[in-house]
């Protein structure tokens with residue numbers, strides 16, 4: 036078999052059904068091998084960044100690895116943003132990059148870049164396959180590394196001549212690498228110590244992150260929360276692991292988290308951290324972060340533990356397995372939970388909740404973006420897969436669309452990549468052909484990967500794109516308003532296209548809504564169209580800001596709340 | 610801040626070294642010296658890294674190194690009894706009798722070896738702890754050093770303490 040055929044066979048043996056890619060010179064043997072088979076479906080994107088984000092959306096929404104195939108040189112450099120996006124959020128992907136022929140490597144050959152060098156800092160691992168005999172093993176390792184431990188993208192760089200040489204095909208069933216042995220099971224003693232601390236807690240808080248989603252921890256997590264009766268919060272990446280409607284859930288935490296979540300984080304005495312990494316957008320000023328908490332942290336990656344914040348009880352392992360064991364330990368000792376103290380703690384939390392930090396001033400004249408998201412949730416019965424781009428709309432989506440299930444909220448949290456939303460939605464829709472898939476985006480972000488509307492047409496993907504069009508890079512404008520005396524430097528989106536005409540030119544349906552009274556009707560119309568992509572251009576209030584907000588250098592207890600809402604002095608700077 | 614010597618075994622594969630070096634630069638950790646060469650098992654390289662940082666930084670460095678796929682095993686040598694040695698080659702001006710006498714005298718005191726002689730230079734070899742190597746270098750400076758080559762530190766645990774797979 037030739038290297039190209041071997042590559043495709045490896046994908047088949049990994050039970051890969053879909054790959055996302057874009058051809059070019061160095062990849063031609065591989066594309067020829069693709070042509071000569073019919074098990075793997077290839078989705079042709081319009082830009083390699085789109086391929087990476089689409090594979091990423093596929094992976095996030097299914098838990099299966101996303102696969103990308105691109106050509107050398109510019110094909111690779113176009114993919115890098117997508118690889119880095121996946122890396123920052125620990126998404127399992129295998130990216131096959133074609134390379135110039137071995138004898139040309141290092142010669143500054145046509146379309147040569149040092150792929151292994153360029154991608155090294157933003158992959159979990161990468162390989163340059165120098166001989167066809169090593170190809171199958173490299174592929175096996177790539178899938179194993181990408182999907183085990185803390186997941187992440189793995190690049191396999193394959194020179195053109197290698198794809199043309201022949202070797203016998205052997206795909207190893209299992210693999211054991213002496214240098215890579217991620218641990219799954221938590222240390223028993225540590226788990227017992229963790230449980231001990233939880234049972235002593237009087238003002239407990241559970242803080243979950245993307246690891247709870249990636250680690251499929253929802254079941255034991257929900258069990259444990261129910262048993263303990265403790266309040267919980269989630270990062271942007273963890274939404275859905277606990278149902279938004281769960282009575283224990285206080286909403287998201289961090290820079291744009293709810294008042295009750297951040298205050299409870301600040302005041303808690305015991306914190307259980309599940310698959311979260313104390314990102315700066317979550318902790319605010321580290322010096323002021325949760326001054327009294329004794330912390331139990333569960334993470335599959337030892338380097339995530341104690342990186343920014345000192346942790347008393349580290350537990351290295353898969354969140355699902357660790358939480359299941361801890362839940363059964365707790366179940367045997369439920370009578371030891373500090374029920375009275377915790378009930379008092381809940382009373383305090385209720386007082387914080389009473390501030391209704393997510394309330395906003397509604398309007399009959401301009402469309403409030405928060406209202407659009409709320410309506411969208413209503414129209415989709417809260418069951419849609421929602422992707423987003425980056426900016427204010429992303430925060431409003433996270434705040435106002437209540438995610439009941441994990442893997443429904445698909446966004447670039449770590450890297451914050453504008454342009455992610457539309458291609459990611461392509462991957463999600465292909466993975467879930469019957470599901471409602473919506474992309475909440477902004478007028479600036481959507482243009483970054485707008486070319487993928489063409490991919491949507493080719494594969495008949497009935498996405499619903501809800502663009503919260505405020506004619507600004509809203510998030511940038513918000514920071515300029517707050518911190519730069521309203522000097523709106525280059526954040527106004529001049530010369531926006533007519534989005535309806537744009538959508539139509541790609542063969543899709545375009546709708547516009549400008550009046551608050553029409554939002555409901557137009558959204559219902561849009562979501563009622565099941566077989567076509569609908570682009571809804573929603574003209575929103577350009578002055579609206581995302582609240583609550585913790586400014587740089589501030590602690591969780593120093594939040595700005597929405598000034599348009601009520602006049603309670605405490606709200607101003609609570 | 611604590612000076613730390615980390616010893617590690619890594620797969621003897623191309624690219625492994627740049628992964629380690631890249632990690633240090635990407636995360637802003639210091640490298641004082643780094644040495645690497647194959648071992649008796651030619652599938653493995655052994656690397657000695659000298660770095661410094663607070664306890665929490667050193668902890669992160671070891672965790673991040675361990676996370677690299679090619680790192681097989683790692684120890685912090687400075688956590689226990691260990692030996693650290695460095696090789697220095699130094700070429701000094703030795704053009705007249707006085708200079709030759711003085712270089713030879715200093716070399717004997719420090720138990721170095723003269724490994725190359727020309728009519729204008731002596732080249733000396735010396736092995737020892739970094740402190741000894743540095744003291745030797747300082748002493749020679751007053752004569753006139755032409756060039757200095759230091760290997761960086763190689764370290765090993767004392768007694769039964771071993772980094773093996």
Ligand SMILES: Cc1ncc(C[n+]2csc(CCOP(=O)(O)OP(=O)(O)O)c2C)c(N)n1
Pocket residue numbers: 424425426427428429451452453454476477478479480481503505507508509510511
């Ligand atoms: C690729 C990229 N470039 C720049 C940024 C910085 N950035 C963050 S939010 C934002 C504005 C986004 O504007 P828009 O998509 O209209 O969303 P809005 O904030 O108005 O909802 C920018 C430029 C980014 N996150 N990603």
